[in-house]
Amino acid sequence: MDDASYKRLLNHRRIMHDLLIGxxxxxxxAGWAGALDFGSLRELPTENxxxxxxxxxxxxxxxxxxxxxxxxxxxxxxxxxxxxxxDYSMPLRFLNYTSLLYQRLYRDxxxxxxxxxxxxxLQVVVYNGDSRWDAPETLAGLVAxxxxxxxxxxxxxxxxxxxxxxxxxxxxxxxxxxWVAEVEQSVHAGALPERVxxxxxxxxxxxxxxxxTTFDLWLGAMGRKWGVELPSIREYExxxxxxxxxxxxxxxxxxxxxIxxxIKQxxxxxIxxxIxxxxxxxxxxxxxxxxxxGAAEPSATHLQAIGGDVQRLKxxxxxxxxxxxxxxxxxxxxxxx
Numbered sequence: 001m002d003d004a005s006y007k008r009l010l011n012h013r014r015i016m017h018d019l020l021i022g023x024x025x026x027x028x029x030a031g032w033a034g035a036l037d038f039g040s041l042r043e044l045p046t047e048n049x050x051x052x053x054x055x056x057x058x059x060x061x062x063x064x065x066x067x068x069x070x071x072x073x074x075x076x077x078x079x080x081x082x083x084x085x086x087d088y089s090m091p092l093r094f095l096n097y098t099s100l101l102y103q104r105l106y107r108d109x110x111x112x113x114x115x116x117x118x119x120x121x122l123q124v125v126v127y128n129g130d131s132r133w134d135a136p137e138t139l140a141g142l143v144a145x146x147x148x149x150x151x152x153x154x155x156x157x158x159x160x161x162x163x164x165x166x167x168x169x170x171x172x173x174x175x176x177x178x179w180v181a182e183v184e185q186s187v188h189a190g191a192l193p194e195r196v197x198x199x200x201x202x203x204x205x206x207x208x209x210x211x212x213t214t215f216d217l218w219l220g221a222m223g224r225k226w227g228v229e230l231p232s233i234r235e236y237e238x239x240x241x242x243x244x245x246x247x248x249x250x251x252x253x254x255x256x257x258x259i260x261x262x263i264k265q266x267x268x269x270x271i272x273x274x275i276x277x278x279x280x281x282x283x284x285x286x287x288x289x290x291x292x293x294g295a296a297e298p299s300a301t302h303l304q305a306i307g308g309d310v311q312r313l314k315x316x317x318x319x320x321x322x323x324x325x326x327x328x329x330x331x332x333x334x335x336x337x
Contacts, residue, residue, distance in 0.1 A: 022175040060079075
């Protein structure tokens, strides 16, 4: 649904810079980022992209010059693929992308001599799906019977930037992709309006119309996914207010659904007990929507022990919506005893 808006984001030089500096460099040896010449950062020239390559290659391909250990300059090509669902064939897809890219880059080299080398290719998945990315991240991890039948090593691998799974304390700052990750993580959370306001303030201060337009389109696509029409990020105060209202409505809808379900159950087990069960289910659903699958499990026993105090469960339901993180909710849960 939001693939086109993400592709536009990843086609922006500033986003690409922040991706490499903030998310890829920490996984590389010291000095890796310092060797990159960001002044040379460029999209792959169109003459290097055939119709077949354009159809089958990843979302975005960038090139950047990098100082080599021998004092020379090499070109690093970066293939970026946006995914909203886990693709378990990703190593094979990247193998195909790399092969097609090399064929095109070296189409005029009819003969290779000893000592000739090819430019390195860095492959990155930017993922924003609901579940954790658990596809093999190497070709070796996908090939069956490798130890007995295959080559000793299959070196092809790729990097995964899982925007939803990244821990907030680990996110680099200031970094535009961090804002993207925080917006993704703040859906169904009270922090979402604040994140949008911060982003709008930063874009206004930067004064980059093209970047603002890119985020406008991305945030508009995200809003449609959430079921809300957002004003322009240029009107960030208004956009923040619209989201705050939407979040309150989400919470009310989840609560209402839980109580209705509880009343249905109440025909068999008593209305009060049914409403209590509906509230407990609603709290669990909010916690898992905000903080991930399994987030409610450590609190389940504690919640059950509260008993039939419906008013207290309603207070905890609102706390589940508004708490800044899971630890804060657990502290509130402890104080509710």
